[in-house]
Amino acid sequence: MTFRQFLAATALSAGLLFPAAAQAQTLRAGATVSDPDGGEVGTIVSVEGDVIVLRTDRHEVRLPASALRATETGAVAGVTRDQLNAQIDQAMAQAQQAFVVGATVRDPAGVVVGPVQEVTADTVTVQFRDRQIRLPRNALTAGDGGLVIGATVVSSRRSSALRRPARR
Template sequence: MKLVLRSIAVLSLTVAAPIAPSFAQTAGQQVVDTSGAAVGTVVRVDGGNVVVKTDKHEVALPKTSFTANEGKLLFGMTQAQLNAEVEKSQAEAAKAIAPGAAVKGSDGAAAGTIDAVDADTVTIELASGALVRVPRSGIAAGNGEVVVGLTAAELQANAPAAEAKPEGK
């Protein structure tokens, strides 16, 4: 997700001032591009990000990417451009989740390496040699790292002893 935010910040065409702290984005508020065409709708505000739902994706964007105008939020990309950037970021992340990739736990500690990937799960080989399967939705890639939603210690604690990787694999 950080990759998406960075890509969007770099590609944003808006030369707008950041939203004043007193300006409140609200769920349901319309987001439009500089020509007035719909980009999406505000779903919620999460800290410094505005979560916008386009026709295809829900994406968190920095508040500073928007300018308030006549009750709407102006954004420097069209809906098609935003969707394309999200899809590009998702494709890059999916390529990173592959056998042999190093995996970090949610605490930043080395957790292991990816042993196998299928449509629903990712199998991680821990330093102990044990194999742990996690849902594919429980692992993410971005900024050159693959991170699982558990700490390395939690993964090891949940590793069944019988799941050790067979010799010669």
């Protein structure tokens, strides 16, 4: 299960428990999130549109706002803090397993950049055309079928290159 699949599964299960998405608009930073039995899950760090950043005792994670139901005193999640931490731990472990020599690196559009040649604690070396590119490890994320880089492969008659997305 990739981290994106984990988020989708969390959203789906929460959507079944809390179908009123309109309530998500009342979620606010600083609110305490509880489980259905009243146990503390964590605190909302920020609300960014339809995404909330939730801090548990061990993790900070981005979740769809529909995963929570707003209440007068805070919010309610469909899972306990221990369940959420375990799901996050599992998703992170699976994501780290994608960082292996031979893994395929793709751009956000799914275009193959090349295979991973070397992995260190801080960097990943990728074979791109006729050269090797050393990237910071945090420039890549685990995705379906390998790793994904934030840059886009751009090809022309004369050359091909990796280009960063335009800044907004």
